[in-house]
Ligand code: FES
């Protein structure tokens with residue numbers, strides 16, 4: 711429309727050029743314009759983490775981020791996790807661990823949990839609390855985290871089904 715702004719980004723390694731209304735969130739861009747419905751709209755207010763995606767390697771609540779703010783960024787959603795560096799082209803290790811540990815029930819929170827876990831591991835590996843600036847720092851390697859630390863670092867991702875114990879187990883499988 712008349713208020714559209716051009717936005718150029720990459721989504722799961724594919725170049726995307728769209729015109730978006732300045733009020734459009736990244737979540738709505740992904741779900742409604744790009745048909746990437748893996749990222750879920752739970753609360754739409756930054757409270758549940760179901761919409762978590764990675765922007766330049768950093769986990770964000772995509773319901774809080776305007777699409778115009780990700781101009782020039784690299785976005786990875788749950789649909790793209792299997793194509794990231796430490797994946798084997800099939801499943802990302804964290805996806806495999808979630809399957810093996812039964813770390814979901816209804817699955818609604820799962821895409822956000824998975825993206826959050828990947829971002830959290832990169833943060834832990836870099837020693838930074840939240841921002842990963844150097845992708846090399848997010849390289850593979852064991853990260854000693856206690857169950858309590860994992861719970862704390864993943865506390866922005868709610869699970870109505872209470873799958874937390876198995877989620878922590880799955881994350882431990884990948885970090886240790
Ligand atoms: Fe974004 Fe709940 S939908 S935090």
Ligand code: FES
Pocket residue numbers: 813814815816817818819820868869870871872873
């Ligand atoms: Fe149902 Fe987490 S598995 S909300």
